[in-house]
Amino acid sequence: QSALTQPASVSGSPGQSITISCTGTSSDVGVYNYVSWYQQHPGKAPKLMIYDVSNRPSGVSNRFSGSKSGNTASLTISGLQAEDEAEYYCISYTNSNSYVFGTGTKVSVL
Amino acid sequence: QVQLQESGPGLVEPSETLSLTCAVSGGSISSDNWWNWFRQPPGKGLEWIGEIHHGGTTHYTPSLKGRVTISVDMSQNQFSLRLTSITAADTAVYYCARNALRGYYADYWGQGTLVTVSS
Numbered sequence: 001q002s003a004l005t006q007p008a009s010v011s012g013s014p015g016q017s018i019t020i021s022c023t024g025t026s027s028d029v030g031v032y033n034y035v036s037w038y039q040q041h042p043g044k045a046p047k048l049m050i051y052d053v054s055n056r057p058s059g060v061s062n063r064f065s066g067s068k069s070g071n072t073a074s075l076t077i078s079g080l081q082a083e084d085e086a087e088y089y090c091i092s093y094t095n096s097n098s099y100v101f102g103t104g105t106k107v108s109v110l
Numbered sequence: 111q112v113q114l115q116e117s118g119p120g121l122v123e124p125s126e127t128l129s130l131t132c133a134v135s136g137g138s139i140s141s142d143n144w145w146n147w148f149r150q151p152p153g154k155g156l157e158w159i160g161e162i163h164h165g166g167t168t169h170y171t172p173s174l175k176g177r178v179t180i181s182v183d184m185s186q187n188q189f190s191l192r193l194t195s196i197t198a199a200d201t202a203v204y205y206c207a208r209n210a211l212r213g214y215y216a217d218y219w220g221q222g223t224l225v226t227v228s229s
Contacts, residue, residue: 048215091156
């Protein structure tokens with residue numbers, strides 16, 4: 001069971017939009033709409049940002065959105081802000097009753 | 111508001127067994143949620159370890175099968191992680207978390223506890 005593939009880093013200027021990809025297989029991302037995204041600041045527990053591909057929990061800014069096409073899910077942050085600088089992880093349910101995380105993406109605000 | 115709190119030794123010797131407990135407050139371990147363990151080695155990414163339902167059904171990540179056991183104690187409203195034959199590679203921050211009701215995502219997390227494997 002290999003980790004989902006994410007870019008190691010993505011950066012953008014304040015106000016810009018960025019997109020983080022999360023590529024899996026037909027055993028996980030491609031077959032289930034159970035992809036979620038977490039934001040993690042250093043030394044903190046992960047925070048849920050998106051669940052079930054594109055749903056936002058209450059309290060999460062609508063600047064965060066998710067989508068999926070085939071074996072790749074994506075997280076888009078629009079109107080980038082300094083507070084968005086963090087590590088982001090995707091995670092997907094798999095066909096072996098387990099979960100697999102992405103490799104993580106460091107988002108930098110220039 | 112559901113709260114989860116990990117507890118256990120911060121230092122464990124190689125080849126020993128790591129045991130952690132997650133105390134749940136503000137919610138019942140007997141609810142229809144699944145309860146998870148995750149971990150994160152220093153400077154590295156997150157890893158899902160496994161999950162348990164109060165009925166006793168468990169699922170584990172394939173890479174740790176055979177070494178990991180997750181159990182639930184409804185009388186104490188807590189669940190536990192046991193990892194045997196540990197090595198330095200098991201050094202990590204361990205998190206417990208609750209999956210949303212009938213959901214496939216963790217909505218409440220503990221703050222995490224660092225476990226270092228060293229003699």
